[in-house]
Every structure is written in C-alpha cells, then in structure tokens.
Amino acid sequence: MRTRTDLRWIWVIAMAVALVLPWIFFDWKTSRHSGFVLTMLSEIGLMIVFALSFNMQMGQAGLLSFGHAVLFGLGGYTTAHALNAIRSGGIWFPLELVPLIGGLGGLAFGVVIGYIATKQRATAFAMITLGLSELVGAAALMFMTFFGGESGITTDRMIESSLVGATYSAPWQVYYLIVFWVFVSVALMWLHTQTPLGKMANAQRDNFERTQFVGYDPQLIRFWQFVVSGFFAGIAGSLYTIVYEIVTYDALAASKSANALLASYIGGVGGFFGPVLGATLVVLMQSGLSLLSNSWVLYIGVLFIVMVMYAPGGIVGILGHHAPIARIGRLHELIVPYVRILVPGLITLFGFVLLVELTSFVTIGATQGKKFKVGSLMIDAATAQPWMLAIGALLIGGLWLRLASRGFMRVWDGLIEEAKTLGGAAR
Amino acid sequence: MEVFLVSLLNGLVYGMLLFMLASGLTLIFSMMGVLNFAHASAFMLGAYFAYSISLIAGFWVALFVAPILCGLLGAAIERFGLRRVHRNGHVAELLFTFGLAMVIEKVVQMSWGLLAVPYRIPALLDFPLFSVYGTQFPAYRAFMLLISALMFLAIWLALTRTRVGLVIQASLTHPEMARALGHDVPKMFTLVFASGMALAGLAGVIGGNYQTTSPSMAVTMGPIVFVVVVFGGLGSLLGCFIASLLMGLIQTFAVVLDYSAADLLARVGLTVTRSSPLGELLTMPLPRIGALLPYILLVLILWFRPRGLMGTRDT
Amino acid sequence: MTAALSLADVRKQFGETKIIRGVTLDIAKGERHAIIGPNGAGKTTLFNLISGRFPITSGSISLNGERIDTLAPHEINRRGLSRSFQITSIFPNMTVFENIRCGLLWSRGYRYTSFRLLGRQKALNAESEALLERLNLQSRRDLIAGLLSYAEQRALEIGITIAGGAEVILLDEPTAGMSNTETEYAVNLIRTVSEGKTLLMVEHDMSVVFGLADRVSVVVYGEVIASDVPAAIRSNMAVQEAYLGAEAQ
Numbered sequence: 001m002r003t004r005t006d007l008r009w010i011w012v013i014a015m016a017v018a019l020v021l022p023w024i025f026f027d028w029k030t031s032r033h034s035g036f037v038l039t040m041l042s043e044i045g046l047m048i049v050f051a052l053s054f055n056m057q058m059g060q061a062g063l064l065s066f067g068h069a070v071l072f073g074l075g076g077y078t079t080a081h082a083l084n085a086i087r088s089g090g091i092w093f094p095l096e097l098v099p100l101i102g103g104l105g106g107l108a109f110g111v112v113i114g115y116i117a118t119k120q121r122a123t124a125f126a127m128i129t130l131g132l133s134e135l136v137g138a139a140a141l142m143f144m145t146f147f148g149g150e151s152g153i154t155t156d157r158m159i160e161s162s163l164v165g166a167t168y169s170a171p172w173q174v175y176y177l178i179v180f181w182v183f184v185s186v187a188l189m190w191l192h193t194q195t196p197l198g199k200m201a202n203a204q205r206d207n208f209e210r211t212q213f214v215g216y217d218p219q220l221i222r223f224w225q226f227v228v229s230g231f232f233a234g235i236a237g238s239l240y241t242i243v244y245e246i247v248t249y250d251a252l253a254a255s256k257s258a259n260a261l262l263a264s265y266i267g268g269v270g271g272f273f274g275p276v277l278g279a280t281l282v283v284l285m286q287s288g289l290s291l292l293s294n295s296w297v298l299y300i301g302v303l304f305i306v307m308v309m310y311a312p313g314g315i316v317g318i319l320g321h322h323a324p325i326a327r328i329g330r331l332h333e334l335i336v337p338y339v340r341i342l343v344p345g346l347i348t349l350f351g352f353v354l355l356v357e358l359t360s361f362v363t364i365g366a367t368q369g370k371k372f373k374v375g376s377l378m379i380d381a382a383t384a385q386p387w388m389l390a391i392g393a394l395l396i397g398g399l400w401l402r403l404a405s406r407g408f409m410r411v412w413d414g415l416i417e418e419a420k421t422l423g424g425a426a427r
Numbered sequence: 428m429e430v431f432l433v434s435l436l437n438g439l440v441y442g443m444l445l446f447m448l449a450s451g452l453t454l455i456f457s458m459m460g461v462l463n464f465a466h467a468s469a470f471m472l473g474a475y476f477a478y479s480i481s482l483i484a485g486f487w488v489a490l491f492v493a494p495i496l497c498g499l500l501g502a503a504i505e506r507f508g509l510r511r512v513h514r515n516g517h518v519a520e521l522l523f524t525f526g527l528a529m530v531i532e533k534v535v536q537m538s539w540g541l542l543a544v545p546y547r548i549p550a551l552l553d554f555p556l557f558s559v560y561g562t563q564f565p566a567y568r569a570f571m572l573l574i575s576a577l578m579f580l581a582i583w584l585a586l587t588r589t590r591v592g593l594v595i596q597a598s599l600t601h602p603e604m605a606r607a608l609g610h611d612v613p614k615m616f617t618l619v620f621a622s623g624m625a626l627a628g629l630a631g632v633i634g635g636n637y638q639t640t641s642p643s644m645a646v647t648m649g650p651i652v653f654v655v656v657v658f659g660g661l662g663s664l665l666g667c668f669i670a671s672l673l674m675g676l677i678q679t680f681a682v683v684l685d686y687s688a689a690d691l692l693a694r695v696g697l698t699v700t701r702s703s704p705l706g707e708l709l710t711m712p713l714p715r716i717g718a719l720l721p722y723i724l725l726v727l728i729l730w731f732r733p734r735g736l737m738g739t740r741d742t
Numbered sequence: 743m744t745a746a747l748s749l750a751d752v753r754k755q756f757g758e759t760k761i762i763r764g765v766t767l768d769i770a771k772g773e774r775h776a777i778i779g780p781n782g783a784g785k786t787t788l789f790n791l792i793s794g795r796f797p798i799t800s801g802s803i804s805l806n807g808e809r810i811d812t813l814a815p816h817e818i819n820r821r822g823l824s825r826s827f828q829i830t831s832i833f834p835n836m837t838v839f840e841n842i843r844c845g846l847l848w849s850r851g852y853r854y855t856s857f858r859l860l861g862r863q864k865a866l867n868a869e870s871e872a873l874l875e876r877l878n879l880q881s882r883r884d885l886i887a888g889l890l891s892y893a894e895q896r897a898l899e900i901g902i903t904i905a906g907g908a909e910v911i912l913l914d915e916p917t918a919g920m921s922n923t924e925t926e927y928a929v930n931l932i933r934t935v936s937e938g939k940t941l942l943m944v945e946h947d948m949s950v951v952f953g954l955a956d957r958v959s960v961v962v963y964g965e966v967i968a969s970d971v972p973a974a975i976r977s978n979m980a981v982q983e984a985y986l987g988a989e990a991q
Binding site: 192195199200213216218220224 | 815831845849858859
C-alpha cells in the first residue's frame with residue numbers, strides 16, 4: 001500500500017506535467033501553440049473524467065452500463081443551451097463555473113435514468129442501459145428543440161464573462177480551464193471512494209446479501225452511486241462542449257459509451273487510476289493511429305478482446321501482478337524472459353498489422369485513390385509478396401510466441417512461488 | 428382495410444425474421460447466461476457470405492453453405508474464446524462478445540468495403556405471388572415465411588424429440604442441475620452457440636437481400652433483437668416467438684399509421700402545435716417515433732415485469 | 743411478555759414441494775436457542791424465511807411483537823435482527839478493518855452520503871478498532887479479508903453480524919468446518935458477543951449445542967418435533983429415532 005505522502009507527490013507531479021505539456025509542443029519559431037496537440041490533450045483530459053465516472057459504476061459498484069454517454073451527452077447539451085442562454089440573456093456567469101451546470105444536468109438526468117435502471121443489477125441493468133442508450137440516441141436525431149436533430153446544437157464559449165478575465169479565444173486558455181476541472185473532478189471522485197457511499201458501493205458489488213445485513217438497501221446504494229457518477233459524466237460532457245463548441249447526437253451515441261467502457265477496461269477497472277491510463281491510451285490511439293490507418297478501431301477492438309481473455313485486470317492489473325515479485329527484489333530476472341517473448345510478439349504484431357492494412361487497402365484504400373506507403377517504401381498490394389510476408393510473419397511469430405510464452409510462464413510461476421513463501425502475498 | 432392486411436403480412440414476415448435471430452439468442456442467453464453481442468454479427472456475416480457465395484455458385488448453394496460457415500465460426504468462438512473467458516464471469520463473457528462484435532464489423536468493412544453490397548433476391552423468386560387489394564405481395568416474402576416456419580419446426584422437433592434436445596430444454600431453465608446430472612455441458616454449450624449463430628446466419632441469408640446488406644446491419648438489428656429476447660422472457664421459446672411477431676407487427680404498423688399524439692388530443696378538443704410545451708414530442712408522427720418504440724417497450728418491460736412475457740427465470 | 747422472535751405456524755413451499763410444514767416457535771428475550779436436525783430438514787430455509795430472503799407461504803413471523811415476514815432483509819436488519827450465513831459472507835475485497843467499519847456504518851447514523859470522509863470519523867474508527875480487539879483480529883487489521891484463514895473469516899463474519907448492535911442474532915452453522923481448537927475459540931467468542939442478546943443458531947456440533955444453548959429445537963422434515971432444554975432433548979426417543987433410525991438404543 002502506498003503511503004499518503006507518495007500519493008500526494010504523484011498528484012503534484014501530474015499537475016506539473018499537465019501544466020507544462022503545451023509548452024513542449026510550442027512552436028518557438030512562429031510563437032504558436034500546436035492547436036492539434038492542445039485539442040488532443042483537452043480530449044484526453046475530458047475522457048479521463050468520463051472514464052473515471054464510468055468506473056464509478058462499473059469498477060466500484062459492479063454496474064456495467066452501455067449507456068454512460070447518455071449522461072455525458074446530456075451534460076453537454078445542457079451546457080450548450082446554458083451558454084446560448086447566457087449570451088442571449090446577457091447574464092453574467094463565468095465560463096469557469098459553466099461545467100458545474102453540465103454536472104448538474106448530468107445529475108438531474110442521472111436521477112431520472114438511475115431511478116429506472118438501478119432497480120436491477122448485473123445483466124438486466126446492462127440491458128436497460130442499452131435500451132435507454134438507443135432510445136435517447138434515436139430521440140436526439142429526431143427532436144429539434146433540445147437536441148437540434150442531426151446537426152446538433154452549436155454554441156460559443158466566448159461569453160465574455162470570466163472569473164480570471166480570460167477570453168478563451170486561444171486554445172491554451174481552454175486547455176488550462178480543462179486541466180483545472182480535470183484535477184478537481186479526479187480529486188473529488190477519489191475522495192468519494194473514501195466515503196460511506198463509496199465504500200458501500202464496493203460492498204454491494206462484492207456481496208449484496210451482507211450489505212443488506214449491515215442495514216443498507218443495495219438498490220439505493222446503486223441509485224446514489226449512479227447519480228453521483230452522472231454528475232461527473234455531466235462535467236465531462238460540459239468540457240466537451242466548451243472545447244468543441246458543438247454537441248451532436250454522437251456525444252450520446254452507443255459508440256461514445258463504448259469508448260468509456262474500452263478506456264476503463266483497458267486501463268483496469270479494479271482500483272482507481274486504471275481508467276486514467278486507459279483514457280489516455282485510447283485517445284492517443286484514436287488521434288494518433290487514425291492518422292496512420294483506417295483500421296484503428298480494429299486494433300483497439302482486438303486489444304480489448306485480448307485483455308478480456310488474458311488480462312481482465314487491465315494494464316493496472318498487469319502491473320499489479322508484478323508487485324509481489326518487485327517486493328522480493330527479483331524483478332530484474334524477468335528482463336530476459338520478457339525480451340524472449342517480445343521478439344516473437346513484435347513479429348506476430350507486424351504480420352497482423354500488415355495483413356490488416358493490406359486487406360483494408362484493397363477494399364477501402366484503393367477506391368479512395370491512396371497508395372500504400374510505409375515511410376518511403378511503396379507496397380503494391382496486388383502482388384503476392386506482401387501478403388506472403390504478412391501471413392508468414394503472423395504464423396511463424398505466433399508459433400514462436402506460443403513456445404516462448406511457456407518458458408516465460410515457467411520463470412514467472414517460479415518467481416511468484418518464491419514471493420509467496422518469502423514475503424507473504426499480502427501485508 | 429388493404430393497408431391493414433398488407434401491413435399484417437409484412438409484419439409477420441419481419442416478425443419471423445426477428446424470431447430466427449431472437450430464438451438463437453434466447454437459447455444462448457438462457458442456457459449459458461451469455462448475452463451474445465456477436466449474434467447480430469452472425470446475421471451480417473450470413474448475408475455477406477451468401478452474397479459472395481452466390482456470386483460464384485448461386486443463391487441456393489449460398490442458402491445452404493453460408494449458415495454452416497456461421498455455425499463453424501460460432502463453434503470456434505465458443506471453443507477457443509468464450510470457454511476461456513467463462514471463468515472470469517458473465518460480465519467478462521459479455522465484454523468478450525461485445526469486443527467481438529466490434530472487430531467483426533470492422534473486418535466486414537475491410538473485406539467487403541464500407542458501402543452496401545448488391546446482394547439481390549434470386550431471379551427465380553423475384554415475382555409477385557398474389558395481390559392484396561391491388562398491392563402485390565412478392566413471392567420472396569412467402570419464401571422467407573416458409574424458411575422461417577420450417578426452421579421453427581426443425582427447432583421444435585429437435586428440442587422435443589431428441590435426447591440432446593431434452594437436455595437442452597432442461598438446461599434452459601436449470602443449467603446447474605443439468606450439469607450436476609452429468610451431462611456434458613461444455614459440449615452442449617458449443618452446440619447451442621454454434622446452432623444459434625448458424626440460425627442467425629440463415630436469417631442473414633434470407634434477410635440480407637430483403638433489406639440492405641451493409642456493414643451497419645449488425646448495429647441496426649442487434650438492439651431490436653435484444654429487446655425481443657428480453658420481452659419474450661428467459662427460458663421460453665414460445666415467449667420469444669410471440670415477442671418477435673409482436674415486435675414485427677408493431678414496427679410495421681407504426682410506419683403505416685401516420686398519426687401523432689397531437690391528432691389524438693385534437694379529437695378531445697385540445698390543440699397542440701409545435702410551439703406548445705412538449706409540442707415537438709406530441710406532434711411527432713408515429714412513423715418517426717417508430718424507431719423509439721422497441722426501446723420504450725424494453726424499458727417498460729424491465730420496469731414492470733423483468734421476467735418478460737413468459738420467462739421462467741428472472742433476467 | 744412478548745417473545746423476542748416468534749414464529750406462528752410458518753409454512754413454506756416451493757412450487758409443490760413443502761419444505762416447512764408448520765413451525766411454531768417462541769424464543770424469549772435473552773435466550774440462547776439452538777436448532778438441530780438432520781440434513782435437508784429445512785433449518786437453513788427457516789433462517790432464510792426469518793431473515794427475509796424468501797417470502798413465507800403462510801403463517802407469520804414477528805420480531806418483538808412486530809410482524810417482519812413481509813419486510814425486505816435490510817428492513818428486518820434495521821429492526822434489530824442480524825444473521826451470519828452458512829457460506830461465509832463478508833466483503834472479501836476490503837480489509838478486515840473496513841469490513842468491521844462497514845458493519846457499523848448504518849447503526850451509527852451514516853447513510854448514503856458522499857460528504858463524509860471515513861478516515862476522519864474518529865468515533866466510528868475508534869469503535870471499529872475496539873470491536874476488532876474483541877474479536878482478537880487486530881493483528882489482521884489491514885489484511886484483505888479474502889486472504890484470511892477460514893476460521894478467521896468466520897470470526898470476522900460473527901463480528902460484522904453483531905457490529906450493528908442487533909438484539910436478535912441468527913448464526914447459521916457458525917462452527918462448520920472448524921477444528922477442535924478453532925471451535926472452542928468460536929464458542930467463546932459467541933458466548934461473549936451474545937451476552938444479553940437473543941441468540942438463535944443452527945448447529946450440527948452437539949458439544950457446541952449442549953455447551954451454549956438454553957433450549958434446543960429439533961427440526962425434521964420441516965416440522966419441530968421437540969423443543970426443550972438440552973438434557974431433555976438428549977434423552978428424547980423421537981429425536982434419537984430421527985437421527986439414528988428406528989434401531990437407536
């Protein structure tokens with residue numbers, strides 16, 4: 001268990017990094033920030049809040065929701081309407097506090113939706129959220145007044161009222177506003193896990209009967225946890241509206257909900273900080289990979305499936321498994337075994353990616369008039385060679401990986417055994 | 428009257444198609460506790476396989492081969508994927524099929540392109556069978572009805588007349604007991620999963636050329652099938668059947684009845700226009716709200732009667 | 743004087759199968775009452791009916807004169823009845839300390855709030871530490887509960903069960919699966935924590951029953967065939983027959 005001082009340092013370091021990041025990508029020649037980087041960093045920030053709020057339901061309360069984006073999106077729509085109302089009504093309301101409005105919107109809708117959904121647990125809950133997600137998504141396309149139909153609601157963040165006198169015309173000002181709200185939200189969500197509701201949410205996830213026999217109604221616990229998670233999802237949605245100045249139905253769509261699920265799961269749903277890692281990774285893959293390849297959705301999907309099958313604890317889970325070995329100071333013994341599986345792993349990955357890209361190119365890329373290029377190397381997808389290379393790498397790499405992983409597991413199991421006998425598996 | 432009859436027939440056809448999809452899903456869900464997100468993906472794959480096969484060997488070969496391919500894929504998914512994930516619990520299985528659906532959709536896009544493919548009704552069946560008050564009823568729809576009816580009969584016979592079928596029936600409502608009695612549940616799981624996927628594939632073969640065959644098929648059909656399964660109730664194929672027909676009829680009639688809540692209110696003397704409060708909601712005509720109906724039903728049924736119409740177990 | 747727990751002609755059937763066929767039992771305040779009987783007699787079902795896990799088919803169950811057979815389990819718990827389970831029921835992913843603290847929350851006035859930091863609740867934390875000491879589990883304070891030994895988990899469960907201060911305690915086979923030393927330890931624990939409270943327990947270990955109980959009821963095929971002081975039960979012919987068959991001596 002980390003000590004309190006360790007955790008505080010991590011917060012400070014993270015805050016410092018977040019504040020400094022835009023300047024690393026600053027173009028000193030033209031004196032301009034990279035708009036692309038700032039937007040991506042802002043997206044990471046709000047996805048972190050979104051994914052953490054999702055994990056309040058999934059990881060902490062055992063509620064798998066397929067409709068979390070509904071709360072996110074509704075927070076966004078609420079904010080858009082609020083911003084438009086502030087402008088046209090000439091009301092003074094600082095932009096810095098606008099995310100609160102989104103949060104309250106998410107909270108209010110969370111009460112309504114939560115009331116219906118949390119009557120059930122587990123699979124039935126998941127189904128209700130699926131149904132509600134489709135319902136609200138379809139409604140968003142249909143109705144003009146609140147949702148603006150297909151074109152959504154546009155707004156303008158420059159409402160000329162600010163607590164610090166900023167106009168928010170420059171992306172870096174928006175970014176720092178996002179950073180502020182991300183840190184506040186993450187801190188509040190973390191504190192929530194140390195409160196009665198937070199703990200009892202974990203309790204009813206693990207054992208609802210015992211929860212009843214310490215006097216709590218598990219259904220009410222689920223309800224309140226849902227509502228609080230809706231508040232933070234609403235804040236995330238609000239940040240989204242502020243960054244993009246438009247909110248459309250895909251802010252509430254099923255694919256947005258899937259994003260939260262993927263981000264949380266890949267990062268790791270047990271513990272608290274997994275979704276932070278996951279959200280960062282998913283946004284980087286979306287922004288970065290999508291520039292390089294059409295098939296980035298496929299890669300994320302495959303990564304997700306692989307994690308579900310072999311690493312259900314996510315990245316944080318994988319790191320956590322190393323803890324006992326680190327405690328007995330034998331982590332370095334894993335370096336060579338890791339290299340041994342890394343090589344065939346990379347070959348298999350190479351083969352897979354090449355195959356995917358070739359196939360994608362033949363059906364989609366070619367019709368779009370693109371050429372298949374890797375750096376400066378031109379690849380003709382019509383010939384057999386690249387295909388043979390891809391399939392060969394995939395097969396050989398795969399078989400080699402299977403062999404190597406057995407050796408790895410032997411070393412791993414041995415170290416875990418030693419860790420158990422020497423240090424004890426828990427303190 | 429003619430509108431009623433035509434819609435009735437169309438609704439029945441659509442309902443039977445839904446049943447083909449929903450029956451497999453209900454069997455898998457009831458028996459294995461797995462909500463198979465990849466089920467609608469099998470529907471999509473069935474259509475695409477049929478398209479490609481029919482280009483080489485014709486529709487009738489495709490009708491036979493495509494479902495088998497889907498079944499084999501299902502068996503592989505169960506044997507090498509689901510079984511491994513099973514020990515991590517139901518949620519993990521759900522997430523696995525969810526990820527699978529994502530990946531399959533992308534693979535379809537990669538292999539056949541982003542646009543719809545021209546999977547057409549075979550010329551042999553492309554004629555009007557009869558006329559109802561001047562509207563023609565295509566022979567292909569009768570064919571669809573025939574195939575779905577035959578399939579229903581086949582399932583019913585398999586479940587009630589074969590030994591394996593009886594065990595599956597038992598496992599529908601009491602899976603642990605069936606296992607405790609020594610039946611090879613893993614093998615049956617593979618069988619049920621593969622059969623379910625094959626059925627979905629068959630639905631895709633006959634439905635793909637009735638509707639459009641595009642990579643978004645799974646995402647459009649999937650949620651509606653879930654609604655049907657939940658509505659019909661766990662553990663009951665009859666409930667599933669009734670729910671499928673009901674859903675098919677509701678969706679077909681909704682498109683045809685061009686009224687809105689405002690029209691109803693007008694009958695009692697209340698005028699509602701688009702600018703009145705909730706005006707937009709009340710003036711929305713039924714055909715447009717039709718898309719929302721299945722989900723409203725889902726929410727209602729999970730609220731009032733989580734067991735569904737005829738379920739024997741709670742969802 | 744109202745009985746602490748009162749069952750009046752309680753019946754339960756699942757479909758056509760009659761599990762409980764008319765049980766009438768009155769347990770006085772402060773009494774230690776054991777329920778024994780052959781396997782499958784319906785003892786745990788009886789517990790489940792009392793604690794609200796299943797609804798009864800007919801009859802009534804009253805706690806301090808108030809009917810509880812239509813209430814949800816958490817409502818019954820709030821009225822002063824708590825129970826342990828045959829299969830250990832704790833919060834396996836929390837530490838031992840957190841388990842006890844969760845057991846105390848409701849009774850100490852905490853509800854569904856997100857506005858109190860548990861780390862700062864001095865009185866609550868002090869009480870949790872005190873209870874941990876009574877259970878002799880302070881050395882295990884920060885261990886994840888799922889990693890405790892079986893007997894320690896059972897002890898923890900008893901701790902959580904009594905933490906809320908319930909006046910009526912139901913223990914379902916508290917010493918199941920324990921060695922002799924562990925059983926002795928558990929019995930002492932049960933004796934101390936049930937001081938002044940009403941205790942109802944299902945047990946198979948006769949030494950525990952005869953050592954702890956003021957009165958014993960024997961349940962066979964969903965009916966109470968005898969209800970008396972331990973010595974009388976020991977020599978009761980019908981009871982011997984039920985356990986050993988007609989050839990009992």
